[in-house]
Amino acid sequence: xxxxxxxxxxxxxxxxxxxxxxxxxxxxxxxxxxxxxxxxxxxxxxxxxxxxxxxxxxxxxxxxxxxxxxxxxxxxxxxxxxxxxxxxxxxxxxxxxxxxxxxxxxxxxxxxxxxxxxxxxxxxxxxxxxxxxxxxxxxxxxxxxxxxxxxxxxxx
Amino acid sequence: xxxxxxxxxxxxxxxxxxxxxxxxxxxxxxxxxxxxxxxxxxxxxxxxxxxxxxxxxxxxxxxxxxxxxxxxxxxxxxxxxxxxxxxxxxxxxxxxxxxxxxxxxxxxxxxxxxxxxxxxxxxxxxxxxxxxxxxxxxxxxxxxxxxxxxxxxxxxxxxxxxxx
Numbered sequence: 177x178x179x180x181x182x183x184x185x186x187x188x189x190x191x192x193x194x195x196x197x198x199x200x201x202x203x204x205x206x207x208x209x210x211x212x213x214x215x216x217x218x219x220x221x222x223x224x225x226x227x228x229x230x231x232x233x234x235x236x237x238x239x240x241x242x243x244x245x246x247x248x249x250x251x252x253x254x255x256x257x258x259x260x261x262x263x264x265x266x267x268x269x270x271x272x273x274x275x276x277x278x279x280x281x282x283x284x285x286x287x288x289x290x291x292x293x294x295x296x297x298x299x300x301x302x303x304x305x306x307x308x309x310x311x312x313x314x315x316x317x318x319x320x321x322x323x324x325x326x327x328x329x330x331x332x
Numbered sequence: 333x334x335x336x337x338x339x340x341x342x343x344x345x346x347x348x349x350x351x352x353x354x355x356x357x358x359x360x361x362x363x364x365x366x367x368x369x370x371x372x373x374x375x376x377x378x379x380x381x382x383x384x385x386x387x388x389x390x391x392x393x394x395x396x397x398x399x400x401x402x403x404x405x406x407x408x409x410x411x412x413x414x415x416x417x418x419x420x421x422x423x424x425x426x427x428x429x430x431x432x433x434x435x436x437x438x439x440x441x442x443x444x445x446x447x448x449x450x451x452x453x454x455x456x457x458x459x460x461x462x463x464x465x466x467x468x469x470x471x472x473x474x475x476x477x478x479x480x481x482x483x484x485x486x487x488x489x490x491x492x493x494x495x496x
Binding site for chain 1: 338341342344345346348349350352353354356357362363364365366367368370371377378379380381459
């Protein structure tokens with residue numbers, strides 16, 4: 177079993193794929209939050225987990241952390257650090273979703289802007305998806321070879 | 333793993349993110365205040381966008397007041413929520429004009445209601461800004477007498493007032 181893990185962790189093609197998948201996903205995820213910060217702030221409020229004074233700051237800064245980390249992953253700039261940031265964010269998302277699942281708390285403002293004219297994803301699926309992304313991030317962190325397609329001097 | 337180097341890199345990446353975030357938020361017309369208004373006892377919650385402020389409709393912040401206005405008659409209540417929500421229950425005599433379908437439905441609304449009409453919009457309560465958006469859209473089309481009943485349908489229903 178140990179050898180199988182070892183070969184997965186040291187596979188540079190998997191590492192490259194992981195960086196691209198995670199990077200593109202995070203860049204895409206950040207886009208609507210950057211374009212509509214007021215709507216995202218309302219979603220943050222809806223989780224009912226943060227002191228009210230921090231809600232706007234989270235809504236302003238978090239999407240850019242996703243964007244910069246995603247960009248860093250794709251271009252291979254500080255890859256381990258970028259992966260640590262994305263894994264950290266994923267842990268935060270998983271915790272937030274799980275806490276609200278356990279509480280049975282669902283925020284329905286009843287508004288169109290939050291997409292309640294359409295449909296939203298089931299939290300359990302999002303949690304599973306985020307765990308998978310987290311595992312990809314872990315591979316990037318644990319990888320110790322030469323990373324493909326990355327900016328050589330800056331690769332960690 | 334070189335811990336200190338990694339810490340430095342993380343700080344750099346987070347620092348760039350925070351700086352870029354603040355700059356974009358400050359310069360963008362969609363930017364929001366650093367602290368929003370999230371207290372429902374103060375009114376409808378909002379992230380407090382700092383962009384060009386549009387006309388703000390007058391708010392009816394007590395359900396009793398909304399009932400008075402309803403009883404006085406001659407006021408058109410307009411429901412900003414989705415068709416499904418409207419059909420599940422609405423204020424008697426209210427017209428459905430889902431804000432997400434405004435462009436499609438406004439034509440027939442204009443045919444039936446003169447711009448001089450007194451209007452009160454409502455949606456799902458103080459966590460919803462749709463009624464404000466609807467009021468602004470109507471104002472933009474020439475409806476000068478538009479107010480927003482901020483406690484919305486849930487507030488009305490909670491007081492036990494008649495519903496349809």
